[in-house]
Amino acid sequence: MTEFTRRTMVKGGTAFAAAAALTGPALLDWAKAWAQAAPWKAEKGAKINLMRWRRFVPAEDEAFLKMIAAFKAATGVEVIVTNESFEDIQPKASVVANTGQGLDMVWGLYSLPHLFPAKCMDMTDVANYLGKKYGGWTASAEMYGKSGNKWIGIPVATTGGLMNYRISSMEKAGFKEFPKDTAAFLELCKALKKNNTPAGFALGHASGDANTWLHWALWAHGGNLVDKNDKVVINSPETVKALEYVKALYETFIPGTASWNDSSNNKIFVAGDLHLTSNGISIYVAAQKDNKPVADDMNHAYMPVGPVGKPTELHLAFPILTFNFTKAPQACKALSAFMLEAENFNPWIAAAQGYLSHFLNDYDKNPVWTADPKRTPYRDVSKRTLTPGGQGSLGEKAAAAIADFVVFDMFANYATGREDAKGAIAVAERQAKRIYR
Amino acid sequence: MVDATFPTQRAPINEPTAWSRLKTNRQWLGWWFMVPALGFLILFLAYPLGLGVWLSFTDTKIGRAGEFIGLENYEWLGGDSIFWTSVFNTLLYTIVASAIKFAAGLYLALLLNKSLPFKAMIRAAILIPFIVPTVLSAIAFWWIYDTQFSILSWTLKKIGLISTNIDFLGDPWNARWSTIFANIWRGVPFVAITLLAGLQTVSPSLYEAATLDGATPWQRFRYITYPLLTPIIAVVMTFSVLFTFTDFQLIWAMTRGGPVNATHLMATLSYQRAIMGGSLGEGAAIATAMIPFLLFAIMISWFGLQRRKWQQGADND
Numbered sequence: 072m073t074e075f076t077r078r079t080m081v082k083g084g085t086a087f088a089a090a091a092a093l094t095g096p097a098l099l100d101w102a103k104a105w106a107q108a109a110p111w112k113a114e115k116g117a118k119i120n121l122m123r124w125r126r127f128v129p130a131e132d133e134a135f136l137k138m139i140a141a142f143k144a145a146t147g148v149e150v151i152v153t154n155e156s157f158e159d160i161q162p163k164a165s166v167v168a169n170t171g172q173g174l175d176m177v178w179g180l181y182s183l184p185h186l187f188p189a190k191c192m193d194m195t196d197v198a199n200y201l202g203k204k205y206g207g208w209t210a211s212a213e214m215y216g217k218s219g220n221k222w223i224g225i226p227v228a229t230t231g232g233l234m235n236y237r238i239s240s241m242e243k244a245g246f247k248e249f250p251k252d253t254a255a256f257l258e259l260c261k262a263l264k265k266n267n268t269p270a271g272f273a274l275g276h277a278s279g280d281a282n283t284w285l286h287w288a289l290w291a292h293g294g295n296l297v298d299k300n301d302k303v304v305i306n307s308p309e310t311v312k313a314l315e316y317v318k319a320l321y322e323t324f325i326p327g328t329a330s331w332n333d334s335s336n337n338k339i340f341v342a343g344d345l346h347l348t349s350n351g352i353s354i355y356v357a358a359q360k361d362n363k364p365v366a367d368d369m370n371h372a373y374m375p376v377g378p379v380g381k382p383t384e385l386h387l388a389f390p391i392l393t394f395n396f397t398k399a400p401q402a403c404k405a406l407s408a409f410m411l412e413a414e415n416f417n418p419w420i421a422a423a424q425g426y427l428s429h430f431l432n433d434y435d436k437n438p439v440w441t442a443d444p445k446r447t448p449y450r451d452v453s454k455r456t457l458t459p460g461g462q463g464s465l466g467e468k469a470a471a472a473i474a475d476f477v478v479f480d481m482f483a484n485y486a487t488g489r490e491d492a493k494g495a496i497a498v499a500e501r502q503a504k505r506i507y508r
Numbered sequence: 509m510v511d512a513t514f515p516t517q518r519a520p521i522n523e524p525t526a527w528s529r530l531k532t533n534r535q536w537l538g539w540w541f542m543v544p545a546l547g548f549l550i551l552f553l554a555y556p557l558g559l560g561v562w563l564s565f566t567d568t569k570i571g572r573a574g575e576f577i578g579l580e581n582y583e584w585l586g587g588d589s590i591f592w593t594s595v596f597n598t599l600l601y602t603i604v605a606s607a608i609k610f611a612a613g614l615y616l617a618l619l620l621n622k623s624l625p626f627k628a629m630i631r632a633a634i635l636i637p638f639i640v641p642t643v644l645s646a647i648a649f650w651w652i653y654d655t656q657f658s659i660l661s662w663t664l665k666k667i668g669l670i671s672t673n674i675d676f677l678g679d680p681w682n683a684r685w686s687t688i689f690a691n692i693w694r695g696v697p698f699v700a701i702t703l704l705a706g707l708q709t710v711s712p713s714l715y716e717a718a719t720l721d722g723a724t725p726w727q728r729f730r731y732i733t734y735p736l737l738t739p740i741i742a743v744v745m746t747f748s749v750l751f752t753f754t755d756f757q758l759i760w761a762m763t764r765g766g767p768v769n770a771t772h773l774m775a776t777l778s779y780q781r782a783i784m785g786g787s788l789g790e791g792a793a794i795a796t797a798m799i800p801f802l803l804f805a806i807m808i809s810w811f812g813l814q815r816r817k818w819q820q821g822a823d824n825d
Contacts, residue, residue, distance in 0.1 A: 161784065471787060
């Protein structure tokens with residue numbers, strides 16, 4: 072991570088940015104002062120076992136560990152961090168919730184705290200403290216963090232799944248700017264295929280990429296798995312439209328997308344064979360290092376808006392939760408607040424280079440979003456994202472539907488021609504009705 | 509087996525008390541010696557199995573206990589097309605892979621039993637696929653089968669045999685054959701080395717006698733090697749079938765059950781539903797549904813072991 076040195080931060084001019092550049096002893100002094108003033112006093116000899124998702128951007132992890140070290144120096148709390156892949160976080164956290172031991176905090180994905188709200192500590196005071204200090208939470212933060220009136224998790228950040236495209240290929244396909252609606256987007260994909268510079272979106276059991284873009288497609292056409300009352304409404308003409316749209320898109324894709332996992336499109340895009348996909352900013356970060364011409368020729372855009380006339384994006388939220396059986400509740404609360412203080416959070420999201428987007432409105436001002444305009448679209452993903460529950464509740468049922476690939480399988484079955492629309496919807500409806508009973 | 513009933517020693521004057529009789533009773537003592545083993549079996553085999561079966565009759569989710577719902581999970585699975593796809597996949601995977609593993613393994617074993625130069629080294633090398641951790645070999649295969657960067661596609665393209673990459677894991681049938689091939693590659697050494705061990709127990713004098721009687725190589729295999737190898741074949745194929753049937757890692761690392769569930773095995777579907785989806789009860793039902801198939805496989809091997817008695821006389825164990 073070289074782009075956001077202290078110098079560039081200070082150049083930003085605002086006190087806000089300058090505060091973000093605390094390093095070394097200054098950071099430690101600030102951390103100590105913070106620990107003195109914070110409303111949560113860590114228990115003596117407290118120890119926190121924290122599990123987090125395994126990083127995609129190494130600099131992000133370094134910044135995270137630096138912050139953990141500062142927390143330890145300031146409070147004396149030992150924090151043991153373990154890393155797990157996306158897929159393993161949820162089952163492991165569930166087992167811990169079930170057995171009541173092993174971990175104190177989990178920094179996980181999507182609706183994790185809603186899987187076992189009864190085992191999550193009430194974090195309302197932390198959330199209110201942070202919200203008041205940093206310009207309030209986005210609407211999606213409340214959906215992810217709150218169960219009823221209680222905050223059961225602190226939404227730390229989101230990683231956006233937006234359009235990644237090659238500028239030259241798009242222009243060659245006859246588009247001056249990236250299409251804003253689904254109809255034009257389909258035309259773009261068709262033209263890309265004709266030029267042999269194809270698009271490709273994951274249609275394999277990729278829990279991140281595949282679920283985000285397929286839910287976007289479903290919602291963009293007005294389809295929904297469930298309505299506001301968690302009643303299954305997948306069997307609708309809107310769903311059929313979404314299926315047909317995705318099938319039409321699929322026919323323009325590069326071969327092999329049915330076998331893609333979350334890293335496939337990254338590899339192929341960086342290699343230069345893929346010209347349009349949906350992904351986090353990690354492709355851009357990797358391309359800057361490994362294939363500069365691709366990085367220079369690529370840009371990002373919001374997901375196009377469908378017939379429903381408003382954005383229907385799904386991004387990957389990362390909430391952190393504390394189990395209510397922890398022996399160090401105050402230390403855990405202190406750490407949750409500490410992570411999101413400007414002095415920590417600003418350099419951290421700067422280090423993540425756009426991979427992590429904030430839920431607290433004030434962080435819009437972080438120069439990471441404007442220093443490189445190609446990152447700017449990712450600034451807004453926390454404001455634009457819906458939750459995996461769609462219109463329905465966010466919790467165990469929505470999580471189960473995502474984990475069991477209900478919506479995903481429906482699209483894949485139809486797009487690959489394994490089932491007709493009626494059959495694909497029937498399978499999904501049957502599964503969804505059982506999950507949402 | 510030693511006869512377990514021993515005459516208890518009779519004290520010359522005093523009638524022995526019940527306790528002292530018990531103290532010297534070998535059956536009683538033997539039972540206590542058996543307790544640790546029994547404890548292990550109950551704790552690590554019977555209890556988890558029983559718990560799994562019990563869970564399949566409940567609607568337990570990860571993180572909260574469930575209620576008894578009888579056969580509801582099974583009824584649901586009966587109408588679940590993905591479950592039946594996984595049953596079909598599992599049977600196809602097991603039958604095709606086991607059959608080829610047996611044929612290739614036996615062939616290799618017969619070959620290795622001959623005097624070859626560098627015999628020890630070749631035998632060791634054969635074991636490599638079995639030694640490499642499954643996940644590593646799965647990832648290697650995942651690269652070999654990659655849609656864009658496959659070395660196979662690349663080579664064939666360079667030679668000029670194909671013009672576009674082969675979609676190994678993206679097309680349902682391609683994906684099935686590709687995963688089966690990876691499983692065979694991994695499983696052959698186990699079969700080959702075990703059968704080789706069996707072959708070396710066959711006394712050379714039998715072959716000599718047969719040769720003197722004018723037996724052809726096929727007859728020697730059919731009437732000497734094969735019958736004497738039957739018990740080993742039964743055991744090794746039982747293990748091979750069980751390993752293949754319950755395979756998880758290869759599929760999980762390569763396809764996650766995709767594309768469109770074409771490579772979902774019962775084990776992977778069970779994991780997806782139980783651990784990722786949180787429906788422990790339903791996942792347990794899928795896992796329990798594997799038991800009859802596994803029992804069937806064990807019965808076949810038991811039958812195979814019995815046959816040896818018929819061939820060699822009933823009282824030859």
